[in-house]
Amino acid sequence: MIKLAIIGDMHMQFDEEDVRFLNASEYDAVLMVGDLASKNPDSLFKLLPLLNQVTKPTYLIPGNHDTTGVRQLIGEVTHNQFLINFGASSQPARMQKLKAELQHVILCGYSLHTLSGNLSMIAARPFSMGATDTTRGDETPVNFRPFMEKEYGIGTIGESRKKLRQLIDGVNPPYFILAHHGPHGLGSLATDMFGADFLPQETDFGDRDLADAVTYAQSIGKPPLAVIAGHMHYPTKHGKKPKQWWLRKDGILYVNAARWPRIFKHEGRTLRHHLKLEVSSEQAPQIAACYVEAGQVFTTTDDRAMLP
Numbered sequence: 001m002i003k004l005a006i007i008g009d010m011h012m013q014f015d016e017e018d019v020r021f022l023n024a025s026e027y028d029a030v031l032m033v034g035d036l037a038s039k040n041p042d043s044l045f046k047l048l049p050l051l052n053q054v055t056k057p058t059y060l061i062p063g064n065h066d067t068t069g070v071r072q073l074i075g076e077v078t079h080n081q082f083l084i085n086f087g088a089s090s091q092p093a094r095m096q097k098l099k100a101e102l103q104h105v106i107l108c109g110y111s112l113h114t115l116s117g118n119l120s121m122i123a124a125r126p127f128s129m130g131a132t133d134t135t136r137g138d139e140t141p142v143n144f145r146p147f148m149e150k151e152y153g154i155g156t157i158g159e160s161r162k163k164l165r166q167l168i169d170g171v172n173p174p175y176f177i178l179a180h181h182g183p184h185g186l187g188s189l190a191t192d193m194f195g196a197d198f199l200p201q202e203t204d205f206g207d208r209d210l211a212d213a214v215t216y217a218q219s220i221g222k223p224p225l226a227v228i229a230g231h232m233h234y235p236t237k238h239g240k241k242p243k244q245w246w247l248r249k250d251g252i253l254y255v256n257a258a259r260w261p262r263i264f265k266h267e268g269r270t271l272r273h274h275l276k277l278e279v280s281s282e283q284a285p286q287i288a289a290c291y292v293e294a295g296q297v298f299t300t301t302d303d304r305a306m307l308p
């Protein structure tokens with residue numbers, strides 16, 4: 001049995017108490033789905049000394065708020081190429097700083113990892129934030145294209161799709177997939193796992209390259225045990241409705257770990273959120289939401305519960 005802690009989008013909500021809890025916990029490793037930073041891209045670097053204090057093996061896939069600037073984010077949302085290009089100039093330097101300042105935390109993206117035992121992990125496309133414009137199919141640019149081309153040699157969804165297929169070809173099952181944003185095909189309602197809750201019209205905002213990777217993996221008889229992501233925060237932006245945070249489909253466990261605020265007050269308690277993923281050879285992976293206060297852990301497996 002392998003026990004993994006999954007930390008959803010932090011957006012600066014991670015502190016010494018989280019470090020103390022994780023270091024004293026029974027978890028074998030920690031997965032961070034990205035979006036460490038606030039809207040200020042340099043806020044990311046304030047969190048790194050804390051991440052470096054986590055003594056468990058820790059894997060981080062960057063989110064769309066990590067190393068990117070406000071101009072780029074606006075450019076991505078409005079499909080404004082000028083802002084995407086103009087804002088990208090400072091991203092490589094921030095990425096270099098991130099790599100230099102992370103100590104034992106493993107920075108993931110288009111990468112293959114072996115965890116404890118014989119369990120493997122594929123890290124999918126980093127910096128993903130989803131898209132609705134699919135008219136260009138495989139030619140659709142990936143988010144933050146100028147940077148992605150320089151850093152990973154990937155500029156389009158088609159290129160990303162091929163890269164993810166290569167990773168699946170190279171992995172030895174059992175394995176799971178870690179991503180910042182989840183796959184297309186899990187529902188279009190704002191309350192669905194990767195449905196957009198910030199547009200006038202509810203829509204499936206999931207990534208098509210990741211959905212293709214899962215379909216490909218199934219077609220060659222190598223389905224992942226689970227797909228772990230974040231990005232679409234729980235609860236919904238408008239109406240604060242519970243968003244589904246886990247489901248099983250065709251034997252694969254899909255998880256959205258992004259609950260924000262992840263540190264919050266409830267009935268006089270200050271609770272810290274993370275997910276517990278248990279993987280064993282005897283049964284399907286098990287997921288639970290955990291709310292921690294002073295070492296005490298409250299858990300729930302309700303796929304839409306606000307609180308235990």
Ligand SMILES: [Fe+2]
Pocket residue numbers: 009011035063231232233258
């Ligand atoms: Fe986020």
Ligand SMILES: [Fe+2]
Pocket residue numbers: 009035063064065128129180230231232
């Ligand atoms: Fe995000």
